[in-house]
Amino acid sequence: MGLFKKTAEEKADIAAMKAADKALNDNSRREFKAGIRDETPEYQRLNGAANEAAAKVSRWHGGTKRGR
Numbered sequence: 001m002g003l004f005k006k007t008a009e010e011k012a013d014i015a016a017m018k019a020a021d022k023a024l025n026d027n028s029r030r031e032f033k034a035g036i037r038d039e040t041p042e043y044q045r046l047n048g049a050a051n052e053a054a055a056k057v058s059r060w061h062g063g064t065k066r067g068r
Helices: 008-033 041-054
Strands: none
Touching: 008 041
């Protein structure tokens, strides 16, 4: 693994993080349009999934993982 090269696993983790973020944001928009201002169980589930996905991605690529 080079400094700027990503492994297949890293690429998959980044894609999963982006998909989880998109699902969370789409749900947030739908709930906002529906007048829901509180955190629903669906929002909390999607937020947890997005946080778990981000924990697998390094900070260099937009995640929250620190070091190795």
